[in-house]
Amino acid sequence: MADRGKGGKPKPEKKVTRYTYDDIKEPRTPETGHTSLLPADEQVVTLSMDNGWSKAIKLGKLQEGDRRPVVVDMDPAADPVLFWAGKRNRREVPVLPLQRNEIVSESRIAQIIERARRAAEEKSGAARQGHLFADLEKTLRESDKSKRVEFYTHEEGWKNKLICGDSLHVMESLLHYENLRGKVQMIYFDPPYGIKYDSNFQQRVDSIKNDEKDTADDILTIKAFRDTWSLGVHSYLSYLNERLYLARELLTEQGSIFVQISDENLHVARCLLDEVFGRRNFVAVIPFRKKTMPLGTTLIEQMADFILWYARDVERITFNKLYLPQNVEGEFHHCWYELPDRTRHRMTPEQLCNHSLLPDGARVYRLKSLEPSGPMDSGMFDYKFEGKLYPHPKNGYGTTLKGMDRLKALRRFQPEGNRLTFILYADESSFARLTTPWNDTVGADDKQFVVQTNSRVVERCMLMTTNPGDLVLDPTCGSGTTAFVAERWGRRWVTCDTSRVAINVARKRLLSSTFTHYRLAGSRLSEGLIYRRVHRTTLGSLANDEEPQELVLINEPEPDKSTLRVVGPFEVASLGRYSLEDWKGYVVRESGIGEAAKLENYIEVICRLYRKDAAMQGATGLVHAVAESEKQKIAISVGPLSGRVTGKQINDAVQDALASGILEVHVLGWAFEANVGEVKSQLEKRGTVKVELMMIRPDTLAEGLKATNPEMLFSPLALPDIEVKVSKNGKTEKQVHVTLKGVALFDRKRRTTEYKAADSGYISAWYLDEDYDGDCFVDCQMFYDFKKTPNIKAALRVEVEPEEFTLKLDSQPFPVGVYKRIAVKVVDVYGNESTVVHELK
Numbered sequence: 001m002a003d004r005g006k007g008g009k010p011k012p013e014k015k016v017t018r019y020t021y022d023d024i025k026e027p028r029t030p031e032t033g034h035t036s037l038l039p040a041d042e043q044v045v046t047l048s049m050d051n052g053w054s055k056a057i058k059l060g061k062l063q064e065g066d067r068r069p070v071v072v073d074m075d076p077a078a079d080p081v082l083f084w085a086g087k088r089n090r091r092e093v094p095v096l097p098l099q100r101n102e103i104v105s106e107s108r109i110a111q112i113i114e115r116a117r118r119a120a121e122e123k124s125g126a127a128r129q130g131h132l133f134a135d136l137e138k139t140l141r142e143s144d145k146s147k148r149v150e151f152y153t154h155e156e157g158w159k160n161k162l163i164c165g166d167s168l169h170v171m172e173s174l175l176h177y178e179n180l181r182g183k184v185q186m187i188y189f190d191p192p193y194g195i196k197y198d199s200n201f202q203q204r205v206d207s208i209k210n211d212e213k214d215t216a217d218d219i220l221t222i223k224a225f226r227d228t229w230s231l232g233v234h235s236y237l238s239y240l241n242e243r244l245y246l247a248r249e250l251l252t253e254q255g256s257i258f259v260q261i262s263d264e265n266l267h268v269a270r271c272l273l274d275e276v277f278g279r280r281n282f283v284a285v286i287p288f289r290k291k292t293m294p295l296g297t298t299l300i301e302q303m304a305d306f307i308l309w310y311a312r313d314v315e316r317i318t319f320n321k322l323y324l325p326q327n328v329e330g331e332f333h334h335c336w337y338e339l340p341d342r343t344r345h346r347m348t349p350e351q352l353c354n355h356s357l358l359p360d361g362a363r364v365y366r367l368k369s370l371e372p373s374g375p376m377d378s379g380m381f382d383y384k385f386e387g388k389l390y391p392h393p394k395n396g397y398g399t400t401l402k403g404m405d406r407l408k409a410l411r412r413f414q415p416e417g418n419r420l421t422f423i424l425y426a427d428e429s430s431f432a433r434l435t436t437p438w439n440d441t442v443g444a445d446d447k448q449f450v451v452q453t454n455s456r457v458v459e460r461c462m463l464m465t466t467n468p469g470d471l472v473l474d475p476t477c478g479s480g481t482t483a484f485v486a487e488r489w490g491r492r493w494v495t496c497d498t499s500r501v502a503i504n505v506a507r508k509r510l511l512s513s514t515f516t517h518y519r520l521a522g523s524r525l526s527e528g529l530i531y532r533r534v535h536r537t538t539l540g541s542l543a544n545d546e547e548p549q550e551l552v553l554i555n556e557p558e559p560d561k562s563t564l565r566v567v568g569p570f571e572v573a574s575l576g577r578y579s580l581e582d583w584k585g586y587v588v589r590e591s592g593i594g595e596a597a598k599l600e601n602y603i604e605v606i607c608r609l610y611r612k613d614a615a616m617q618g619a620t621g622l623v624h625a626v627a628e629s630e631k632q633k634i635a636i637s638v639g640p641l642s643g644r645v646t647g648k649q650i651n652d653a654v655q656d657a658l659a660s661g662i663l664e665v666h667v668l669g670w671a672f673e674a675n676v677g678e679v680k681s682q683l684e685k686r687g688t689v690k691v692e693l694m695m696i697r698p699d700t701l702a703e704g705l706k707a708t709n710p711e712m713l714f715s716p717l718a719l720p721d722i723e724v725k726v727s728k729n730g731k732t733e734k735q736v737h738v739t740l741k742g743v744a745l746f747d748r749k750r751r752t753t754e755y756k757a758a759d760s761g762y763i764s765a766w767y768l769d770e771d772y773d774g775d776c777f778v779d780c781q782m783f784y785d786f787k788k789t790p791n792i793k794a795a796l797r798v799e800v801e802p803e804e805f806t807l808k809l810d811s812q813p814f815p816v817g818v819y820k821r822i823a824v825k826v827v828d829v830y831g832n833e834s835t836v837v838h839e840l841k
């Protein structure tokens with residue numbers, strides 16, 4: 001029965017909505033497999049990282065007539081800079097385009113709501129899958145299919161981005177391909193703190209506890225950490241430096257960057273930021289509390305981490321004042337109270353900390369100085385109060401003689417020794433400007449990631465420096481706190497992480513969230529929200545008999561209680577283009593004790609690990625190496641380190657092999673696109689060529705450098721096991737129904753791949769594209785365990801079956817689509833993804 005409000009009338013059903021940004025245009029990102037169509041002009045750019053220091057060393061000062069751009073106003077002769085082993089003034093960075101793998105057009109929570117409503121209506125548990133945002137999904141799918149090859153020359157509506165890849169390459173790609181130079185309003189950068197190797201990443205999507213004995217981790221994470229740590233703090237500083245220079249290029253002139261760091265490296269991080277952004281652009285160092293209880297492990301326990309805030313240009317910075325409700329209980333300035341009989345008293349220490357001990361009707365107040373911060377000529381007079389003459393303070397009084405008389409008439413003075421002070425009641429200014437430190441930043445968040453930042457911290461930074469519709473970037477996504485906060489406040493976001501675990505934790509977090517819907521001031525988010533306004537009495541307003549000061553509370557927009565909001569559409573992307581150049585990514589090779597780690601070529605390492613006899617091929621083409629079996633030659637092609645093997649790569653590798661008369665092709669990859677199984681069978685159907693798709697085991701580069709047996713490192717691609725049933729619904733409409741049966745899982749301890757049943761606890765999530773177009777996976781249905789059941793009933797007045805929040809293995813039925821093809825993507829608990837495509841006959 002429908003819930004009833006006051007007067008017995010049924011309460012209107014809440015709408016479910018989300019924020020989208022179709023009015024903001026961006027260049028179209030290519031789908032996976034299409035990046036090879038991009039012109040192969042620039043593949044490596046030089047990142048310059050020198051604000052003058054290299055000249056300072058060489059010459060002491062810049063020579064006259066030197067036209068080299070000094071990007072921030074820094075005098076290398078006067079400003080000290082930090083040096084470390086390996087500090088460079090430029091660096092070659094490969095530029096890889098982003099490739100869109102997936103579009104998230106739905107929200108899990110929205111689907112659950114929709115279904116529960118239908119179930120309530122139809123009183124039958126078998127309601128059809130509701131696509132709340134079906135129209136949008138249709139436009140996303142169809143968005144100019146004909147223009148798909150015109151990537152980056154054709155514009156489309158903005159979509160937020162969750163990117164799997166190294167922040168260095170992602171940021172370079174955002175500059176180079178995505179046209180975001182000078183477009184990011186705020187960056188929140190929470191890098192590894194540079195202290196302990198294992199403190200910063202998470203092994204499993206479903207647990208924040210790492211197994212200390214299990215050191216095998218996903219390759220990009222290992223690579224990120226090894227690169228970061230090989231020379232200790234020296235490598236760490238290079239890591240930060242490169243990314244800070246790119247961050248500066250991405251920021252708008254009004255933008256800000258916040259760098260989160262612990263006290264161990266705070267001082268060096270600040271030196272770096274001084275160098276990159278310029279000392280004059282330093283805004284603040286904000287200590288924020290990170291724990292409630294000291295662990296007693298150090299001499300004096302540090303309870304805070306720190307945020308370093310720098311502006312791109314402090315003269316032009318966007319800054320919104322943030323006011324928080326003021327709690328004056330225990331605040332030592334508020335140590336006075338006035339009773340209804342107008343008598344005034346000082347609180348006892350007990351009363352100060354516990355206002356319930358104050359007499360009835362007590363009005364709490366504080367005493368404020370009457371002296372302005374700078375000299376005020378009109379306040380240079382002595383003032384008589386209750387028979388005593390009070391000489392003016394050094395800067396004078398903060399108001400005129402007339403103003404002082406008005407304050408006296410209002411009973412606003414209280415002598416304090418030889419000076420006169422002004423009385424301000426706590427109830428007249430219940431909001432106070434945000435200052436540092438932040439002591440209220442522990443607790444609250446539902447922790448899903450081992451080093452998750454409290455969302456309140458990111459929220460404050462974002463609200464102070466951005467407006468609705470602005471773009472924010474987090475190059476260290478983790479559990480996606482910045483994206484989550486941006487969704488909450490209607491900001492656009494881009495975030496990236498090397499860890500597939502992090503990417504999957506963030507995706508689940510976003511899909512499971514509900515947000516308060518805020519009313520817009522105009523028709524678009526960029527026109528702002530409607531904010532609560534409050535008044536604050538000040539010395540000036542009382543003395544001049546003016547209206548109290550109006551404060552706009554940008555952290556309290558007006559909620560639309562008739563509507564609930566879910567996450568907006570976003571795309572999941574990775575980096576990649578499969579030309580040989582792009583893969584000259586390097587890996588760290590184990591080295592002797594005391595020796596610095598050595599670098600070797602990635603493709604060569606993988607090919608040699610696969611076949612010791614592999615003969616490396618030239619710099620062009622997709623056959624990277626050739627090996628010989630007893631019968632014939634085998635062409636070997638290696639997938640990119642930061643992307644997936646696409647159908648096109650397999651096809652092109654086969655064509656290259658055939659051109660050299662080779663009839664067997666082995667394609668090795670860390671991850672494979674959905675349609676690769678299909679491409680393989682089509683190629684083999686022609687009868688001449690044999691194709692093997694080999695999965696490189698996630699920990700190959702960690703262990704493999706020592707291991708010798710290739711069988712331990714490579715295994716044939718194993719796809720998720722699904723069952724698809726097509727049945728007739730009534731007379732005409734065909735209904736499809738998918739069941740997930742199992743997934744191939746790499747056992748990290750025993751180093752074998754085994755099929756695990758879908759209900760054996762190894763599946764973190766699975767996603768279904770009901771009508772796969774062969775290019776981009778669209779998440780139509782999604783399944784995972786919420787762990788904590790959200791209370792939607794309170795917000796929506798709808799009862800949800802508890803099993804909706806658990807990992808279901810059966811899809812909702814759905815009709816056969818245009819492409820007559822479905823795809824299922826499975827994510828295991830270690831964040832590895834595998835996808836299978838199924839043709840609907």
Ligand SMILES: C[S@@+](CC[C@H](N)C(=O)[O-])C[C@H]1O[C@@H](n2cnc3c(N)ncnc32)[C@H](O)[C@@H]1O
Nearest residue numbers: 166167190224452453476478479481497498499
């Ligand atoms: C301290 S955590 C960020 C946590 C995040 N603030 C949150 O609230 O969940 C740092 C993250 O940076 C990622 N990371 C480390 N090196 C990276 C790199 N080179 N590129 C992208 N991400 C990187 C790690 O995988 C980790 O998830």
